[in-house]
Amino acid sequence: MRSFLGGATLVLLAIGLYVGLVASPPDAFQGEYVRIMYVHVPSAWVAYLSVATVFASSLLFLWKRRPVYDHVAHSAGELAVLFTGVALAGGMIWGKPVWGTWWTWDARLVTTAILFLIYIGYLLVRELAEDRERGARLAAVVGIIGFLDIPVIHFSVVWFRTLHQPASVIRGDIKMAPPMLAALMINLLAFTLLYVYLLVLRMRLERLQTSLEASKLEASR
Amino acid sequence: MTPLAWVVLAYGMIGLTIFLYFWRVRRLLQQVEAHGRQQDAPAARGSLVPR
Numbered sequence: 303m304r305s306f307l308g309g310a311t312l313v314l315l316a317i318g319l320y321v322g323l324v325a326s327p328p329d330a331f332q333g334e335y336v337r338i339m340y341v342h343v344p345s346a347w348v349a350y351l352s353v354a355t356v357f358a359s360s361l362l363f364l365w366k367r368r369p370v371y372d373h374v375a376h377s378a379g380e381l382a383v384l385f386t387g388v389a390l391a392g393g394m395i396w397g398k399p400v401w402g403t404w405w406t407w408d409a410r411l412v413t414t415a416i417l418f419l420i421y422i423g424y425l426l427v428r429e430l431a432e433d434r435e436r437g438a439r440l441a442a443v444v445g446i447i448g449f450l451d452i453p454v455i456h457f458s459v460v461w462f463r464t465l466h467q468p469a470s471v472i473r474g475d476i477k478m479a480p481p482m483l484a485a486l487m488i489n490l491l492a493f494t495l496l497y498v499y500l501l502v503l504r505m506r507l508e509r510l511q512t513s514l515e516a517s518k519l520e521a522s523r
Numbered sequence: 524m525t526p527l528a529w530v531v532l533a534y535g536m537i538g539l540t541i542f543l544y545f546w547r548v549r550r551l552l553q554q555v556e557a558h559g560r561q562q563d564a565p566a567a568r569g570s571l572v573p574r
Binding site for chain 2: 345384500510517
């Protein structure tokens with residue numbers, strides 16, 4: 303099942319790469335730079351997805367206290383840092399030639415950077431705790447609080463006057479040409495599949511490491 | 524830098540970062556699985572039987 307998922311992810315990423323770099327046309331205003339959007343937007347989407355997973359599994363962990371929910375939250379937390387970081391860096395590479403600057407203190411950018419820092423904190427709280435159980439509980443609280451930043455990020459382009467463009471695809475209103483929309487949707491799907499695959503892989507590692515630690519502890523007694 | 528160079532930079536940076544993460548997780552997973560197999564081996568469990 304894992305290798306099938308890996309294979310399907312690879313195929314879809316290859317299609318996404320072809321559509322994003324070759325098949326889709328350059329934009330009338332942005333030119334070739336629009337192609338960066340086909341990896342920047344999916345990275346940000348997967349970052350949202352990871353944070354939502356941390357939120358849901360942290361709630362379940364605090365409620366049920368089952369280790370499996372903590373494994374899901376820890377794995378998704380790591381992916382949240384990875385994809386938020388990648389989304390920020392991809393946006394900066396797009397921003398330099400299009401906006402003329404790597405970084406600006408824009409509401410969308412700042413709230414996303416805050417999310418990145420919150421989830422680095424999430425991983426640190428876990429690592430620096432005195433024992434595993436306490437670390438998991440503290441991290442779950444940070445993970446739940448961190449999720450509150452998602453609506454702020456999402457609506458920052460509506461609530462504040464920002465340089466960052468508002469959403470191009472919202473319910474009933476699509477401001478994209480069909481070939482560009484197709485390129486974006488294929489890459490969104492490919493990145494979602496990539497997220498599921500990485501989450502499955504990381505969760506397996508988490509589970510095996512935990513059981514290995516437990517058996518080592520038992521052997522030392 | 525040409526527009527294409529910026530696009531390649533963005534795709535390369537994102538692709539490489541995700542690949543390196545995947546590679547690290549896969550490598551650790553292989554190590555942990557190998558360790559688990561060693562522990563499960565009969566010799567490790569002290570169940571050697573004389574001929």
